[in-house]
Amino acid sequence: MELTLADFVLLVIFGSCVLVLAFTLVSRTLHARAEGRSLARRVVCRLCLHAFETRENTEILTCPSCGAANEKGRPRRLG
Numbered sequence: 105m106e107l108t109l110a111d112f113v114l115l116v117i118f119g120s121c122v123l124v125l126a127f128t129l130v131s132r133t134l135h136a137r138a139e140g141r142s143l144a145r146r147v148v149c150r151l152c153l154h155a156f157e158t159r160e161n162t163e164i165l166t167c168p169s170c171g172a173a174n175e176k177g178r179p180r181r182l183g
């Protein structure tokens with residue numbers, strides 16, 4: 105297969121586009137993952153609003169302040 109200059113230029117442009125896209129995806133994924141990790145650890149009790157961090161992998165967590173069961177994850181906004 106013969107590679108002409110036009111083919112080469114197209115290849116370089118296409119390659120840099122792919123590189124930029126890959127870099128954007130990787131940095132976004134890393135950022136989202138770091139953010140999600142800190143968010144997943146932070147729990148605000150729905151009863152007493154006591155904020156605490158956990159490293160447990162369970163979905164239901166017990167508030168160390170009042171003992172209420174809390175679901176892990178982002179607090180749901182009402183309204």
Ligand SMILES: [Zn+2]
Pocket residue numbers: 149150151152153154167168169170171172
């Ligand atoms: Zn509580």
